[in-house]
Amino acid sequence: MLAAERRDHLLALLAREGKIIAKDVAAELGISEDSVRRDLRDLAGEGLCQRVYGGALPVSPAVVDYHARQAVAPDGKRKVAAVAAGLVRPGGALILDGGTTALAVVHALPQDLACTVITHSPTIAAALLDHPQAEVFLLGGRIFKHSAVACGAAAVEAAQNVSADLCLLGVTGVHPEAGLTTGDPEEAAMKRALAARAADTYVLASSEKIGTASRFRVLPFEEISGLITDAAPHDPVIEQLAARGVEILMTD
Template identity: 70%
Template sequence: MLAAERHEVLLERLARDGKLVAKLLASELGISEDTIRRDLRDLAAAGLCQRVYGGALPVSPAIGDYTARQSINADGKRRVARAAASLITPGSTVILDGGTTTLAVVAALPQHLRATIVTHSPTIASALIDHPHVEVYLIGGRLFKHSAVACGAAAVEAAQVVNADLFLLGVTGVHPETGLTTDDSDEAAMKRALAARAADTYVLASSEKIGAASRFSVLPLAKVAGIITDATADSPVMRQLTGLGHHGIYA
């Protein structure tokens, strides 16, 4: 079997099964594990899968640039945003992550809401200017342009003085095996720092992120209170997640 043919088979299996296990594929196709691993390296380099220990998982479409991500599953993100906005109660202190789904959360907030919102995203902070009763605290640091958020040591240090009721966390991948992931190590560290400052963390996960994985771990799923998603409760990955005891809020 030629390399191009193997790649086609691997991508078909990834779409069908939601994961690739190198050892099983090597046995089934009658080739070496080294050949399968080489094929997975090629596919990962082309942005077609995310390699993990022992195989590969679907790559998240949410690792594209900020402008491109605004057009991905826009309706699903709005549904997730409305469900997330309903968790923000009057008088509460809330940390909002950066990203396109969180921007939709701001758009879903009632104009009369009285709350305190902390964010490391200048985009989110500026969108809150039109909410007269929301007090906004902006965490500064090195600007990570992909997600338009502050990251790095200065941002992590600034987060240490925050005590919040709720953190609405954005990620690029939610998977039963890899947990919550994103594609930048500094951004992952910033997300962990913010999650540590909130009583409850909920994940904003529109359906294209469910079952996908990125390079860097943010948190294990056991560390969050729930997953807010427009995926259906009977989708294979959500059934697996709920079977493991993880709580889904369906938008």
């Protein structure tokens, strides 16, 4: 039995049963309890489970499935998310896009921050369950599988009924000419609808997206307040955007 295989088995078991008992799974797989404990310790270190006396429990039952498949957010995204989280004012209202970067923003928010979060992502909504002071409003609609967010006419319509101080948007491309782009027209429309409902809109773009473009335009640069990125300090694309009046927030 491969180590990675064992890890997968543990995560699957955790998702299915809601718990892991070290002794039982060791017997089941025919390996020592020590190995199970070591694996559980590692998984807990990555935030994929919660170690308890005798075994392990899901870290947060609702999102464990998602986490198991979604590797931990890479460093760049975490840094971008931390800067973005700093823009959120206590008591304010935040429109939060879907995607892994947005999920990282949730994790970067103080646990007890009191604010209103409006989102079209069930994943984000589920992740916010352990922020007891956060008021969450979910925009419903047809769920687009590939991005795991609500889109379409119903979702855009639902967005018309909200407003916020700040909107944090993820995109897949940031290109001097193409502007801010994403890969799906429905998603692009939804992002536009979200941005239109906030006083300020900041775009989250980890470095690998700078200079690339996808097929569908979300917004021109003129319509956003700023860009949050971990790109190199003197990236030519970034400097060009700064010259065009886009506020640039760099991670350090």
